[in-house]
Amino acid sequence: MSLRICAAAAAILAAAALPAHAQDTTGQRGVRIGLTYTPGSKPGVVVLPVDGPGGDSVRAIVGRDLDFGDRIEVIDGSGVSQPASGNGAVSYGIWKSLGAAALVQVTLITPSLVRVAVHDVTAKKVAQSRDFPIAADVGSAAWRMDVHGISDEVERWITGVRGIARTRILYVKGGRVYVVDSDGYGERAVTSSGTALAPAWHPDGHHIAYSQLGTSGWNVEVLDLAGGSARPVTATSGGLNTTPAFSPDGQWLVYAHGAENGTDLYAVPAFTGGAARRITLGRGTDNVSPTFSPDGRRIAFTSGRSGHPEVYTADFDGSNMELLTPFNFGDQNYRSNPDWSPDGRSIVFQSQLAGLFQIMTINLRDRSIKQLTSEGANEDPSWAPDGRHVVFTSTRTGVKQLFVLDTESGRSRQLTHSSGSRLSAWSRYLDRAP
């Protein structure tokens, strides 16, 4: 049920987000192509070899993206003696015997255009095909993102759910904010020096906000990833200004401000700054780490108002506040860092168990709790736009690193490999610039 709603939501999002040049497609858009495979299992898919410059990389990236999506079983077809490439040369029998339900065939038409066909192995025909524009400089960041975009569309054709490969993740390492592609490639620093914390995405996918330490305290700055200098937006100067979060419509920035009487949440216009509107009345307690519901009406945040940190929800104006995380589970009273799921139905947060944080979700309808991690200390969860994957910080391999977890299968993968990576934030779907 939840999957179907997810899929429908993703399809609607995807359809709304598609740029104008993608409208002239063949076949059905937003509907899965109806492959035959065992119900409850993942469809087996072979990514066929790709001829031409960068072809091997395209094949490797698409295969990895489909694997990381956790909805498809990627079959390694490289050992097959007669790999089909080029139109009309597909021998379906071989692939069917390997367990493939579908073949992905990518053909480089021009340096800036590729044709992608998905073959239905059982029906022995092309089930879906479309031409995709692609950045001409093979191997560049833009080119990689275009290949990820192809993977995501292929995943939607096959499973009905858009993939999350064309996304990026912000995090902090050594006092600087970094960004990395969803597959762990293309890591780069986006702040130059100093001490930054708590990076957050603007829904437009190219502005970010974070907290930067200055001489008199912490300020929230907004930065355009495409270039330009960081702009401070916190009106309350000095003291503590941290944990920014943009509203889903991109108009507001909510952050925690603390001076000498606790830390409370405030809202300012996202880009212009200006007079801050107070949201919480913590009366000397700490209120931090806000996250918005997808409709922008509610926020969840960490508050110490009961004497220890717990997760609360409230309307955007601070009214109708309620305690979300109950005290009667776990052995320590410390729950924090909520992130509202993209489908609006649950919140992921961290809870201390046996002295270590673990990642948990709470269902907003029945308040049921699900523990997702148990190995090492696990913190700062952030949802992927599919509402299924979560990125978080873990010490399971020693020092802090980022990991991605599939909340449905429990499968996880290590995203970063340089020590001290933490405070990750997953972007929305990143669309191709028109």
Added chain:
Amino acid sequence: MIGKTRRVAPALLLAIAALAACGKKPETAPTPEPPPINQDSIDAARARADSIARAEQARRDSLARAQAEADRLRAEHQAALATLTAPIYFEYDSDALSAQASAALDAKLGILNANPDTRIRIAGNTDERGSDEYNLALGQRRAAQAKRYLTQRGIADSRIDVISYGEERPVADGHDESAWSQNRRDEFEITGGGQQLKAAR
């Protein structure tokens, strides 16, 4: 802190140099024509030599007194500095001031009262446990708590800044209580008027 102490030294050296220059004056006076040898001239020469010796002794005494005063001031400054910048420590997830922390703040209060031009910054810190983000707020609360203690006892609000470093600046690197207890602290830094601190009155 060392930098601030060093800034005191040039002034003292100047004073000492000035005293030294006063004492040297007779030596640099031009030598008069030798008078004809008689008892008077011998007595006069002896008197002159005695006078030079006395001046020299006075110069030495004055230098010693200046040195002693400089040493005393330096020691007073160092002691006051140590009192004013000594960290205070907190319990886990708490900004409550222990008896020990309050006593340390009382001592700082005396120094701040004796040095009305001195300004400080209180930096709140936490241990590594807890959320990185929540810890920034906790550190802020710890710094604000110490500031409130001082301002409620008469120190002007404008003389004290607060900042939080959360868990970002540990002094002990371990992952056990002995390290954590050292990291749950307020640090005190002089931001102005701390060149020559006087002892509490």
